[in-house]
Amino acid sequence: MTQLLLGNDAIALGMVQSGCRVMTAYPGTPSSEILAGVVKFKKKLGREIYTEWSASEKVAFEVALAASWSGLRAATAMKQVGLNVAADPLFSAAYTGVVGGFVIVPCDDPGPMSSQTEQDSRLMALTAKVPVFDPSTPAEALAMTQAAFELSERHCLPVILRPTTRVCHAVQSVDVPTAPAAAPNGHNAGFKKDPQRWAATPVFRLKLHNELNAKLADIEAEFEASPLNYSVNQPSAISHQPLGIIASGVVFTTAQEALAELGAEAPILKIGTPFPLPRKRAMEFIAQFERVLVLEEPDACIELQIPDRTRVNGRLDGTVPNAGELSPEIVMSVLAEALDRAGLPVPPPPDDAALSAIVQSLKIAPRRPRLCPGCSHRSAMFTMKRTFGPNAIYPGDIGCYSLGTNLRAIDTFVDMGAAVTMATGFYQAGRITGDKRPIVALIGDSTFIHSGIVPLANAVHTGARFVLLVLDNHTTAMTGTQPTPANDYTAEGDIATKISIPDIVRACGVKFVAVADPYDQEPFKALLEEAQAFTRAPEGGLAVIIADRPCVLYDDSPIEANPIPVVVTEDCDGCRYCVEAFECPALVLRADKSRVDIDYRICVECGQCIDACYKGFIVPQMSVVSTQ
């Protein structure tokens, strides 16, 4: 049956059809739809699968790993930087091996479009010594998910399936094979004790490392003959030709299309298993050509493993740009140059700039992402800025509130949980340099549970003093409102035990803990001042304020219960303060810059902008009606 599938849904369907029994994930673009897809397809196909939105990627990895050690097929998904968080168990699990097929899906983000790096999870696989599959399309991702479970089980080794954003978020008509009536169940025999493996001390780890190396040699031999690696445009007679191409992932499809447009028939070796690279096959392919161009994303993994790169060009020698997504425009220009260098006739590449110049001359301002109308983070950060001004240090973290950079309310973000640790470091550095500026760190509820708790315990223990603002909007908002351990329901909507963020903060030894609604801007300001005073008091210390207000996308019932429609009075002089300092998308500066209007199509009637006009020109609608 042909189905329209999102790449992430294709991976999810592959997991369900392959008899995966435990699936865990921590949300992160572009991976977030995989677990939701598993929940959807397990219900549709009537399969029993335990799913979990875990507290972090490391948690997700280890929960799934234990299931695999119990003989069940298991999988875990995350964004590429999430695999950094789960790197510790990944490296260890490569040594110990697995029992039930174990598939890890870190989704890479060339560009990067929604990430702090564009790191290559295939290189992570290479370093950790686990095999990796690299799908080019949703259809291939579905097939490879099945193959990954089988390979993992055959060699008792974790296997990585590495899609990129353009596979995860591509939608393709896919011929879906009928699901087997009874899904394969792995070994399904429960956890069997084997301390020399599952609890191996360093002495046994050396033995396991040698075992791992042997497994990889077997897998490379298997990949030499794998149908996941194949040639296209291959001439029937072996001959010496000017140019060949090795490609993997989405770039393989982009290169095929570009070659067709150029009317060139350069042979392509498509690699579906970048690590361990089937080196014999690659070298046999390379031997046929004067030059070989390697196209891969986001970094050089295949190219790096080619034993003799004398005739090879790619990202490593700069022939292909060594950063950024390989867009169709870039692939076209790289291919045209390579064909030309190889002495092949190149028709002038089709003009893709006919309109670019004139559109550029219009200088259309980029439309940057902004916090939603009614977002509680905006209120919290606006009040924070009003309280502490531009000079305080604002360490931020990963989530929607990183858009607070627009409001100049975020000075740093590094990775999950770094708001707390960076604030600790800024405090200690400030003691040395004599910098007495206030430090106010911001972290979201999901991020706090993911990676903020341990840093908080550390900060309290070492005597660091700063204000920590936990922006608790009751959900993981940026990635699509997935639940956290502070919610009372699971990934499947079942009842779950809710843990309390204030209780965790108190248990870390924080003496100043307050919960407040950032919509009440004046009391919130007073609380921020009190917290700051506590950080400076002789008997004081670290102060935590939990800004408690649900995300409008997740739960707008508090606004529905108390809508405050607003108007901008005729006195508005277009000073732009509200547009810049508050930056609600529903506050729109008129084209002639004379005044600000409310865009009532998107205004959610939160009334928060009333305080954003210090001149008092934004007022509740009711007050206008009553004065008329």
Place this chain on the structure above:
Amino acid sequence: MELKLILAGIGGQGVVFATKVLSQAAMGRGERVMASENHGMSQRGGSVMSHVKIGGSEAPLIRRGTADALVAFDRVEAMRSLPFVRAGGSVYVNSVNGLDPAVMARLTELGIGVFSVEADACARELGAPAVTNLVVLGFAAAHSGLGLSVDDLKNSPKRNHSYRQRGLRVRP
């Protein structure tokens, strides 16, 4: 014959939803579809663009200068996405006054037709301001710009999908 379409708009306007309607409709006619969506940061009110290829290619992105048609739910986003349109292609845009006069001469030179529809007003008249996206899509189909008929769109299984309005409540 392969058809390459660009859908452009602002986060919240339903670009991804329109992509699904279009893709399902094409599949209903037995066509192969490959489309590329924006997710994540781009959904927080930023520019959103999706690429749709009907009838063959497995490459998810459309190269600049090769799209047969641009379907835009916002005038500024239409302008921004123009470089994708090929010579002889078409632009269907939600606008009360077409595109910026500065580009019109060049578009005419390249044989690119611009068709405007006051989709916001149409949607308001329908009492469903959130369906601006479907008005523009239907408008393009009626002009044979999608290789699909209006009936094909009506037959899309996605047609009854409820529009997600939370956080983007639209008031007439």
